[in-house]
Amino acid sequence: MLPPVLSCGDPAGIGPELAAKAWDQLRADLPFAWIGDPAHLPEGTPVTLIDTPAEAAAVASDTLPVLAHRFPAPATPGQPDPANAPAVIEVLDRAVDLVMSGAAGALCTAPINKKVLIDGAAFAHPGHTEYLAARAGVDRVVMMLAGPDLRVVPATIHIALSDVPRALTPALLRETIEITARDLKDRFGLPAPRIAVSGLNPHAGEGGAMGHEELDWIAGLIAEMAAEGHAVTGPHPADTMFHAAARARYDVAIAMYHDQALIPIKTLDFDRGVNVTLGLPFIRTSPDHGTAYDIAGQGIAAPTSLVEALKLADRLSRT
Known part of the structure; x- marks a missing residue:
């Protein structure tokens, strides 16, 4: 089975140090190939430059496997440089090409900063997910947050609360339910996923007393x-959907x-939540930060979410 690739994200953020920490935790147990500029990794990180993701397994026990992609500027932690924005996008493109060609098992993405990409590369997409969908030629994708105790999908995402009733059609x-059901069957191995909406x-409208959409x-x-x-099933009152007994009755909540989706999962397990993009023709995960x-x-960033994202990417690619 081919290993996942990890894109570097914004090199001025915590992505490079988390990549080194994740490798140190996983090593040969879960080889992955990091795509980025080796000069941006923490000083002293042991590195082996490789040419294909398939070579990662042979070196991962002792060194971080790196598919080198040189950037035009150095990376100063905490000080994003728009000069590096085009290279951040190039790394994403390279990663997408690898997974879509079958040369890598899955894609895990380190965080980017949209404003830096807009300033430095005229980035024309709302975020990572939308860019990956465009590159894959997909019109609609779904964001799922997955943790040890909950999977949840927001039907609308980064819009003002006042805009939600108009956007929610x-x-x-x-389409959100259909994409979620299909990927839970095909990728998570659930033959008949139970979906709670x-x-x-409030109170799912309480018979029209608190709203009529229901x-x-x-x-x-x-x-x-x-x-x-x-x-x-549904519509269920959101305030009673996320206690332990309720969660036992479904495989995913829509x-x-x-905030209706992300507050419960971040409350249950803030560090281990993983962002999974459903509806793409390849597997994509990312840490939820x-x-x-x-x-x-500063060396204090915790790699927990990234490690979980890599583990899930690897597991889904095997499924």
């Missing part, structure tokens, strides 16, 4: 999809907006 919710309003169309769509064969410029280069 029957077509969007149906939250309501939009009565107007959400409940009807869920019933329609259940009749089509999906193991989908929430209506960002940002560039953390404020602590970059």
Whole structure:
């Protein structure tokens, strides 16, 4: 089985030091190939330059396998440089080419900073996920956060709360459920994934007393999809969906907006949550944190989420 590749992300963030720490924890137990400029890694990191991801397994026990990609400028921790932005995108492109050609088993991405990419490379996408979807020729993808005790999908993501009722349409919710169900079957090995859908309003609208979307169309769509064969239930009041007994009744929760989904998973296990992109023609995971410029280069960043992201990428590629 081919190993995953790890893109470097913003070299001024915590990505390079986490790559070194993740390698030190995993070594030959889970070889991966890091794509980036070796000069950006922490001083003293043992490195072997390789030409293909397949070579990673032979050297990972003693050194970090690196697919070298030279950057135009040095990396100063905590001080992002737009001059490096084009190379950050080049690394992403190289990683996508490797997974789509079958030369790597999966893609794990270290965090980027959208503003730096916009300033330095006229980046025209809302974020990592949308760029990867465009590169793969996919119109719609779904973000799932996965941890030891919960998988959750926000139907709408990085938009203002006031915009959610307009953005949340029957077509969007149906597509979110369909993509989630398909990837849980095909990649997570769940033959009939149980999907619990939250309501939009408090108490799932409480019969129209606190909102009408549930009565107007959400409940009807869920019933329609259940009749089509999906193991989908709801709309459930979001405030009672995430305690232990409730979580035992489903494999994934679909929430209506960002915080409704991310607050419970980050409360349950802040460090081990993993971002998984569903709907791509390849496996992509990422740690559930940002560039953390404020602590970059200090050696205190924890690699837990990145390690979990690499483990999940490897497991999904084997499935």
